[in-house]
Amino acid sequence: MIVLKDVSKAFGGVQANKKVSLEVEEGKITGLIGPNGSGKTTVFNSIVGYHPIDEGSIQFRGQEISEMPVQSIARLGLLRTFQQTRIYSKMNCVENMLISTDNRNVSLWDMFGSRTSEIQDKAEHLLEFVGLYRKRTLKAGDLSFGQQKLLEFAMALMNDPDILLLDEPTAGINPTLINGLIDRLHRANTEFGITLFVIEHNMRVIMNMADQIYCLSNGQMLASGKPEDIQNDKRVIDAYLGGH
Amino acid sequence: MWQGIEMLFQHPSVNVKYILDGLFFGSIFALAAYGLALVWGVMNLKNLAQGDLVILGGYFTWYFQSALGWNPILTLPIVMFIMFFFGWAMYALVVKWVIDKDLFTSLLATFGLALVIQQFINLVFGPETQTAVSELGKIKFYLFGGRIVVPEIRVVGVLLCAAVAVALIVFMKRSRTGQAIRATAQDARAAKVMGINTDRVYALTFSINSAICGAAGALVAMMFLVQPFYGITYSIRSFVIVTAAGLGNLPGVITAAFGLGVLEGYANNILGASYQQFIVVFALVVVLVWRMIRLRKARMVLE
Amino acid sequence: QETLTLGSAISLTGKYATNGVHAQNGYEIAKDLINKGGGVDIGGTKYMLEIKYYDDESTPARGAQLAERLINQDGVEFMLGPYSSGLTKAIAPVTEKYGVPMIEAEGASRSLFTQGYKYLFAVLSTSEQYLASAIALAAEKAESEGKDPSTLKVALAFENDPFSLDVRAGVIDDAAKYGMQIIIDDKLPRDLSDMSATLTKVEALQPDMLIISGHSKGAATAARQIAELELEIPMVAMTHCEAAKIIGKFGASTNNYFCPTQWAETLTYSDSLFGTAAEFDALFKATFDGYKNVPYQSAQAAAAVMVWADALSRAGSLDQDVVRDAIAATEMETFYGNIKFSEAGNNIAKPMVLRQIQNGEYAVVAPSKWASAEPNLTFK
Amino acid sequence: MSIYKRDLMIYVGISIFSIVLALVFPAYITQIAVMFLMVILAQTWDLQGGQMGYNSLGNIMFFGIGMYVSAIIQIAMLYGWGGVGEYTSASGSIKVEIIKSNYLYGMFIGAFAAGIICVLFAFVFGQIFLLFRGPYFAIGTLGMVLAVAELVSSWEWVGAGGGLSLPVYPAEDPTESGRLYFYCFLAISAICFAFISWVVSTRFGLALNAIRDDEAKAEAMGIRTLRYKVSSWMISAFFLGLAGAIFGNMSNFIEPLEVAFPTITFGVFMVVMALLGGKGTVWGPVVGAVIFHIIKETTWTYMLGYQWVALGLLIIVIVIFFNQGIMGSLAERYPHWFGIKIEEDAEEATS
Amino acid sequence: MATKKEAKSNADKSTRGYHMGSVDTVISVDDVNKQAQAIAQNVTVADLDALVDGDPFLKIDNLIAGYGKMEILHDISLRVGKGQSLCLIGPNGAGKSTILHSIFGFTRIFSGAITTHKDGGNQDITALSSNDKLKNAGIAYILQDKSVFPGMTVEENLWMGGFLMDKPALAKQAAERIFDKYPRLAARRKHLAKVLSGGERRLLEISRALVMDPDVLLVDEPSIGLEPRFIDMVFEILDELQNVDGKTIVMVEQNAKKGLEFADIGYVLVSGELAIAGKGDDLLKNDDVGRLFLGG
Numbered sequence A: 001m002i003v004l005k006d007v008s009k010a011f012g013g014v015q016a017n018k019k020v021s022l023e024v025e026e027g028k029i030t031g032l033i034g035p036n037g038s039g040k041t042t043v044f045n046s047i048v049g050y051h052p053i054d055e056g057s058i059q060f061r062g063q064e065i066s067e068m069p070v071q072s073i074a075r076l077g078l079l080r081t082f083q084q085t086r087i088y089s090k091m092n093c094v095e096n097m098l099i100s101t102d103n104r105n106v107s108l109w110d111m112f113g114s115r116t117s118e119i120q121d122k123a124e125h126l127l128e129f130v131g132l133y134r135k136r137t138l139k140a141g142d143l144s145f146g147q148q149k150l151l152e153f154a155m156a157l158m159n160d161p162d163i164l165l166l167d168e169p170t171a172g173i174n175p176t177l178i179n180g181l182i183d184r185l186h187r188a189n190t191e192f193g194i195t196l197f198v199i200e201h202n203m204r205v206i207m208n209m210a211d212q213i214y215c216l217s218n219g220q221m222l223a224s225g226k227p228e229d230i231q232n233d234k235r236v237i238d239a240y241l242g243g244h
Numbered sequence B: 001m002w003q004g005i006e007m008l009f010q011h012p013s014v015n016v017k018y019i020l021d022g023l024f025f026g027s028i029f030a031l032a033a034y035g036l037a038l039v040w041g042v043m044n045l046k047n048l049a050q051g052d053l054v055i056l057g058g059y060f061t062w063y064f065q066s067a068l069g070w071n072p073i074l075t076l077p078i079v080m081f082i083m084f085f086f087g088w089a090m091y092a093l094v095v096k097w098v099i100d101k102d103l104f105t106s107l108l109a110t111f112g113l114a115l116v117i118q119q120f121i122n123l124v125f126g127p128e129t130q131t132a133v134s135e136l137g138k139i140k141f142y143l144f145g146g147r148i149v150v151p152e153i154r155v156v157g158v159l160l161c162a163a164v165a166v167a168l169i170v171f172m173k174r175s176r177t178g179q180a181i182r183a184t185a186q187d188a189r190a191a192k193v194m195g196i197n198t199d200r201v202y203a204l205t206f207s208i209n210s211a212i213c214g215a216a217g218a219l220v221a222m223m224f225l226v227q228p229f230y231g232i233t234y235s236i237r238s239f240v241i242v243t244a245a246g247l248g249n250l251p252g253v254i255t256a257a258f259g260l261g262v263l264e265g266y267a268n269n270i271l272g273a274s275y276q277q278f279i280v281v282f283a284l285v286v287v288l289v290w291r292m293i294r295l296r297k298a299r300m301v302l303e
Numbered sequence C: 001q002e003t004l005t006l007g008s009a010i011s012l013t014g015k016y017a018t019n020g021v022h023a024q025n026g027y028e029i030a031k032d033l034i035n036k037g038g039g040v041d042i043g044g045t046k047y048m049l050e051i052k053y054y055d056d057e058s059t060p061a062r063g064a065q066l067a068e069r070l071i072n073q074d075g076v077e078f079m080l081g082p083y084s085s086g087l088t089k090a091i092a093p094v095t096e097k098y099g100v101p102m103i104e105a106e107g108a109s110r111s112l113f114t115q116g117y118k119y120l121f122a123v124l125s126t127s128e129q130y131l132a133s134a135i136a137l138a139a140e141k142a143e144s145e146g147k148d149p150s151t152l153k154v155a156l157a158f159e160n161d162p163f164s165l166d167v168r169a170g171v172i173d174d175a176a177k178y179g180m181q182i183i184i185d186d187k188l189p190r191d192l193s194d195m196s197a198t199l200t201k202v203e204a205l206q207p208d209m210l211i212i213s214g215h216s217k218g219a220a221t222a223a224r225q226i227a228e229l230e231l232e233i234p235m236v237a238m239t240h241c242e243a244a245k246i247i248g249k250f251g252a253s254t255n256n257y258f259c260p261t262q263w264a265e266t267l268t269y270s271d272s273l274f275g276t277a278a279e280f281d282a283l284f285k286a287t288f289d290g291y292k293n294v295p296y297q298s299a300q301a302a303a304a305v306m307v308w309a310d311a312l313s314r315a316g317s318l319d320q321d322v323v324r325d326a327i328a329a330t331e332m333e334t335f336y337g338n339i340k341f342s343e344a345g346n347n348i349a350k351p352m353v354l355r356q357i358q359n360g361e362y363a364v365v366a367p368s369k370w371a372s373a374e375p376n377l378t379f380k
Numbered sequence D: 001m002s003i004y005k006r007d008l009m010i011y012v013g014i015s016i017f018s019i020v021l022a023l024v025f026p027a028y029i030t031q032i033a034v035m036f037l038m039v040i041l042a043q044t045w046d047l048q049g050g051q052m053g054y055n056s057l058g059n060i061m062f063f064g065i066g067m068y069v070s071a072i073i074q075i076a077m078l079y080g081w082g083g084v085g086e087y088t089s090a091s092g093s094i095k096v097e098i099i100k101s102n103y104l105y106g107m108f109i110g111a112f113a114a115g116i117i118c119v120l121f122a123f124v125f126g127q128i129f130l131l132f133r134g135p136y137f138a139i140g141t142l143g144m145v146l147a148v149a150e151l152v153s154s155w156e157w158v159g160a161g162g163g164l165s166l167p168v169y170p171a172e173d174p175t176e177s178g179r180l181y182f183y184c185f186l187a188i189s190a191i192c193f194a195f196i197s198w199v200v201s202t203r204f205g206l207a208l209n210a211i212r213d214d215e216a217k218a219e220a221m222g223i224r225t226l227r228y229k230v231s232s233w234m235i236s237a238f239f240l241g242l243a244g245a246i247f248g249n250m251s252n253f254i255e256p257l258e259v260a261f262p263t264i265t266f267g268v269f270m271v272v273m274a275l276l277g278g279k280g281t282v283w284g285p286v287v288g289a290v291i292f293h294i295i296k297e298t299t300w301t302y303m304l305g306y307q308w309v310a311l312g313l314l315i316i317v318i319v320i321f322f323n324q325g326i327m328g329s330l331a332e333r334y335p336h337w338f339g340i341k342i343e344e345d346a347e348e349a350t351s
Numbered sequence E: 001m002a003t004k005k006e007a008k009s010n011a012d013k014s015t016r017g018y019h020m021g022s023v024d025t026v027i028s029v030d031d032v033n034k035q036a037q038a039i040a041q042n043v044t045v046a047d048l049d050a051l052v053d054g055d056p057f058l059k060i061d062n063l064i065a066g067y068g069k070m071e072i073l074h075d076i077s078l079r080v081g082k083g084q085s086l087c088l089i090g091p092n093g094a095g096k097s098t099i100l101h102s103i104f105g106f107t108r109i110f111s112g113a114i115t116t117h118k119d120g121g122n123q124d125i126t127a128l129s130s131n132d133k134l135k136n137a138g139i140a141y142i143l144q145d146k147s148v149f150p151g152m153t154v155e156e157n158l159w160m161g162g163f164l165m166d167k168p169a170l171a172k173q174a175a176e177r178i179f180d181k182y183p184r185l186a187a188r189r190k191h192l193a194k195v196l197s198g199g200e201r202r203l204l205e206i207s208r209a210l211v212m213d214p215d216v217l218l219v220d221e222p223s224i225g226l227e228p229r230f231i232d233m234v235f236e237i238l239d240e241l242q243n244v245d246g247k248t249i250v251m252v253e254q255n256a257k258k259g260l261e262f263a264d265i266g267y268v269l270v271s272g273e274l275a276i277a278g279k280g281d282d283l284l285k286n287d288d289v290g291r292l293f294l295g296g
């Protein structure tokens, strides 16, 4: 679905990505791991258009997207969440959901469209799905850290994306709540058919979830494969996991 | 318009004049802009009362000369000293309460402050335009057959601007207080954890800014004139310069200030004096658009 | 004993604040003196004068609102003018609409008196006359030196506001009459504090005359920078010299500048209230601190109050239309000059005076009737 | 939707009340008219500053452009397009007889054209200025209005710095024109209120809020942010243009720096009023404008010479102590008035 | 001391990085809160005292604190002995960071007292300003999120750590000592802090807190966002600080297994109240704690 070919990106002197190639398969959950500063977030940013890439190509369903602006890429059905959670803090949860609907076919006129009950139902259904229904009229900024992460996730689902890029969805979340989040991610993948591409440091999460894992190190692709393979890959253990 | 351009070629000394004046006036703008860059960078305060601090400094200078007969150049340190404490008081009374609020709160609060300062000057010193005269000689030199007269006070302005710039750089790099200011600018919360009294740092920063504005004001009184309601032009120029230069860029501030001074001179000549502010602003928009286009290429935004 | 309230919106803050205060002082000194003398006798009743002020912040829109307010809410039936032509332009339609007579002393623009206003009267000479005598004087001088006036080169620097533009229009008309060439014609911005760009042009192009109008700040800026740059211009003329106190500030460097004035303390007018112009001058300086020269803005403001007192007592009634007609019929001499209104409402009995700064003093050089000194002027 | 309707009912009530007030105290009619102008200024500013988080210091530009456009059109309707330059250079000494219907017709055409032209300006300027953010937008728009004011004041054809006298409303009764402008401002403010409260109740309002809270996130979600931002500016520009047109007629004499583009008075007042009332709420700007106007008129009467000090202190006090504004503070205390329901969960309460 | 250290190090071996394990226990946010309240024991001050080794060195009594008008912590008490470590765990938003904030003086304290036991006497530090806390009470704080000065070099960052010392020279000496100890930092002393990798930053933050040679270290989520190897490294450093240098450590950790293994004492905080307190190892074995806070 997403194909990166030899993507490089440097910030000043820092070579964040060096000829990175990877593929995200439709309908699957793909993981991306690697030490701090190995360029994982940079890969995400390159895909969704936060900065231009120095070389290489990024294709989404066969379409070259490496030079498109952020909004257009998002409207192709390619969405991401942020490492530092971003929600609309002064709006309530329902409003957060309502504005997150699909923008692919919004005409000039729809800008002033009122809120239909259909969309409202969908929003409430999704809030229920992530366990936030009872908090729906609360200001999003007043939610706790973990709930904000869940809300951001629900907002992404509201948009009906074809693929969702998640940057450390479980960082700073209580281990038990993490389980709930993984469960929902799985369900989003199977029930809604959303392809997932996930950055994680938490092996418990990624190993239990992913179908395919890529490991970056120093901006270069170190290894890729099934979770079991990665877990036992000597290079990955040396560079990232540490001796067990 | 064509006449103005023609003149530039027929009387080449005019060019020298505009460039020199640009430097002289630019140095005043640079002083006020340093101050703004300082409070903007360290406290994230967009101080709309900047120009009014300048004018206040000018009034002190004028007052010392007209009422007490002191030489305005010699009173410059005294004015800076007084303005330092004035800044401290302003910080404690107003600024302190708005620095951690959002952008507009600080803009508006300092606008309120600007109004109060203007009226304070108006009520205490009266609404008249005032000037201070420094009894210094003049430098003359001859170029292209033309004669160029430079009042010495303008040279003093440039020297002062340079001195303040150097002092500021040294102070920031070397002194402990300067380090504390830099640390606070980079991460206020972390600075607190280091035991830095950020409140004091803010107060000090604002007071230094106020003192620098006072110096600029003294020069304004000696080169141009002061009137209670003239602050806004200096505020706008400071913002234009800092915005154009980008934050934390002292050489940029100086370049932008000189550039603005020269630009104003030429614009006055070619388009006419009534387009002066238009030119200032137009320059700002051009710089912003240009920077934005560059950032757009990098798929980033100006924030 | 009753009180009669005159209303005035005046600039206490904003760009005209300096002159607004000069005008207010003029109103006050006349009002106090009239009241001290027992007030105004209107149809047998003694009325004490009172003036209700609002601050118009030097903005016309505010001035118009305040005029409405004075008339509607405060019930003011007779008005004194604001400072500046722009403000008067904004207020006159309002007073006209309500039929409230207004005697103004600070709005000189010619265009005020082409609108057909019936209730507007001005004690001062209109602005196109401000510098006309300076042009005439220059032409005269040039001829006496055997030069053709049409060879004279003129530089203009005028503020971009209703008053100064009107003065400029007058100057351009007069210059055209003599065929003089205008080589610089700069419009100065509102927040003027630097003219060096204009003066650089002057230095390069060497005009014979530099004419400046920009209220107090224009005069102060020009005087300082001409001195600083040591410009040698045969003739410099500017408005608002007195208001800007340029002699006190810039001393000898201002020698030989020509300054038009509506009034001078050396003129030979007199009246029964203030006495002679010189006596007014002395009284004013004694009453208000900090005046080395009394600005004509104050003198004419005082004169406007005197016209009110005169017209009201002649009308013998408080009916606005009766009073209006009485004002229209005014014919009086004051310390400020003779006052007689044209059909359009401007004063046609008083000429402008041109003074030159000679040895740190203002000396009247034109018209010859009052001239106390020969103009110091040679063209190269 | 219900809140939208309730708000409208309240506003209609206020309008009726103020009509009664104006009839009972005709002397205050101009002041009440200006109060409604203030409401329009605050509301239109809030659509960007409060709802969208774009703190404009230059919205007053549309007010001035509207004023000039309508003035020129009215003059052109009387004297023909060729006559405009002649009229302006003669500073109003050319007169033609006009009758009421003529005047009103000219004023309404002028006002409407002013609105439309302002919308076009907002569209064009928005493509550039709305790409700036934070302080850059604030300073950029401030510069924009100063520059436009200076351009207009150097443009001879519209009277340059000398200003422009407009035809006077031909009425025998001097109070009639006051009533006319009062009804105009009341009507514009009511329409403006209805339109803005409707517009923020739609998806559009949500999008503006989203831009305010986190524009980068909104972009990442695929919202066409620029389109929303420009549209919002166009709405404000339209009403400001109308208001400026009427205010020009009311002032009779217009001039670029102080009347048409009063940046440091009206331009700042609109911000202060919205903040005082509570930005980002429908009622905040209205309440703020009314209270501010009353305070201002009072201090201008009773504190002559100190009124600007009072205003400066007022601004400082507002931003320090009423950071949320009046409506913001009320919303915190009485959330149910504003439709914020905190659902107390029965299950949780019992367990 | 030495024996204890060995025991600790052995215990450390059991958990690496974020550790592995099943992900089958799925409980909603609300349920976690509800069940946590259900299992909450009424923790008394006596219970807390019992966990302390010797005299309490840092004490919080009946603290009620929050931000602005909002009350976040309700009647919290805390005890930790000299050279002991304490770990706070609990769901997101429970108020863990707020406790550390309160100790350092960043919150509004409505009532309660914070005391240290220093040089034989008790010192009430509730109302001290942050810099007095660092200077006089010997408390240093390592924040939850990034707190290096990005535009300063590593060296300058360390000097800033000694900002309160009487002479800049003393701070420089202290910085040298730290460089001697952590060659990894010494190698990058002239580099700007913003180019450091996440782990190095965390190391810099921790060592910077040591410049003032504090008695008490407040550490907020040392392992957040770190790669597995770094997590182990950070805990090794903390371990050394406690057991070799004898520092008292109060820490918050979402990586609760790792945190509880490390700490002598563990507190479970729910909705601003103490739910459970016990020895770290005991809490690890507690099934309820395991289910609710360790992810099963």
Ligand SMILES: Nc1ncnc2c1ncn2[C@@H]1O[C@H](COP(=O)(O)OP(=O)(O)OP(=O)(O)O)[C@@H](O)[C@H]1O
Pocket (backbone or CB within 6 Å): A011, A012, A014, A015, A016, A034, A035, A036, A037, A038, A039, A040, A041, A042, A043, A083, E194, E195, E196, E197, E198, E225
């Ligand atoms: N905008 C930027 N400017 C300069 N350098 C950057 C920028 N963004 C990232 N870098 C650098 O690029 C490298 C890769 O960063 P990236 O954020 O992709 O790492 P990461 O793999 O996501 O790490 P982490 O696990 O800590 O989130 C780092 O060395 C970082 O310092």
Ligand SMILES: Nc1ncnc2c1ncn2[C@@H]1O[C@H](COP(=O)(O)OP(=O)(O)OP(=O)(O)O)[C@@H](O)[C@H]1O
Pocket (backbone or CB within 6 Å): A142, A143, A144, A145, A146, A172, E067, E070, E072, E090, E091, E092, E093, E094, E095, E096, E097, E098, E099, E254
């Ligand atoms: N500066 C603040 N102002 C207002 N409320 C705050 C502030 N900081 C935190 N809170 C609120 O206080 C509560 C406790 O926050 P705290 O940061 O102590 O939680 P925590 O237990 O550390 O959670 P986490 O594991 O997510 O770090 C939360 O509900 C939070 O929303």
Ligand SMILES: [Mg+2]
Pocket (backbone or CB within 6 Å): A040, A041, A042, A083
């Ligand atoms: Mg990352």
Ligand SMILES: [Mg+2]
Pocket (backbone or CB within 6 Å): E096, E097, E098, E144, E220, E252
């Ligand atoms: Mg925390």
